[in-house]
Amino acid sequence: MSLDTVVEDVREEARARAEAIRGEGETRAEEIESAAEEDAAEIVETAETEAEREAEQLREQRLSSAKLEAKQKRLEARREVLGDVREEVEAELADLEGGPREALTRDLLEAASEEFDAGDDVRVYGRADDRELIESILEDYDGYEFGGEHDCLGGVVVESQQSRVRVNNTFDSVLEDVWEDNLREISNRLFEQ
Structure with missing residues (x-):
């Protein structure tokens, strides 16, 4: 066996080994990429769910705040009316x-x-x-x-x-x-x- 044959055999074996490593690397890269895509999809879904929950909470808070503000304005208006009525009664008593x-x-x-x-x-x-x-x-x-x-x-x-x-x-x-x-x-x- 000549040296050229040995070198060629070693090269062939190295190519085969490199091809196998590259195949394993591609397979591993695809697995990693697939897992990353699944993780990303899960993160997006979780983020969307959280965003919807936060949006609903914000809507509820704003609605609650608006209802409270409306109630306070009604109470303030009622206090003003009661104050006006009391002033009228006082004026009538003073004018008696x-x-x-x-x-x-x-x-x-x-x-x-x-x-x-x-x-x-x-x-x-x-x-x-x-x-x-x-x-x-x-x-x-x-x-x-x-x-x-x-x-x-x-x-x-x-x-x-x-x-x-x-x-x-x-x-x-x-x-x-x-x-x-x-x-x-x-x-x-x-x-x-």
Whole structure:
């Protein structure tokens, strides 16, 4: 066997081995490429699912936020309407005149007077515009005198140093009590829920 034959045999064997390695490499590369494509498809599917989930969450959050904002605006509008109604009631109480004002003032003073003992020196305070009305009513009460002005819609504030009692029977305080006690009903009537 000649050297050329040996060299040719070695070359042939090297070519065959190289061809086998290249075939294995191509097969392995195809397997890797196939696995990578499967991984990529899985990643894309997961990303799409996650994106859809996040989009749905975002939509739900925005919808929830919009509903909350609408509810807050409705509540704010209702508060404004209730405030307007209260202002109208206060204006009507302040404008009350004649017999109805006198009767209401008498009733409030009579209710307050139950808190004081006979012989107490009692001071009665009221709205500046009601001074004459209060002084005329006080003519029926011994030991009671007009004590001065009180900033209110009407009614009286009655106090005595001896008994250390102060009774606030102003239109304002009565309105506040009635308003608080009946706010739900007032709201239901206004907004018919």
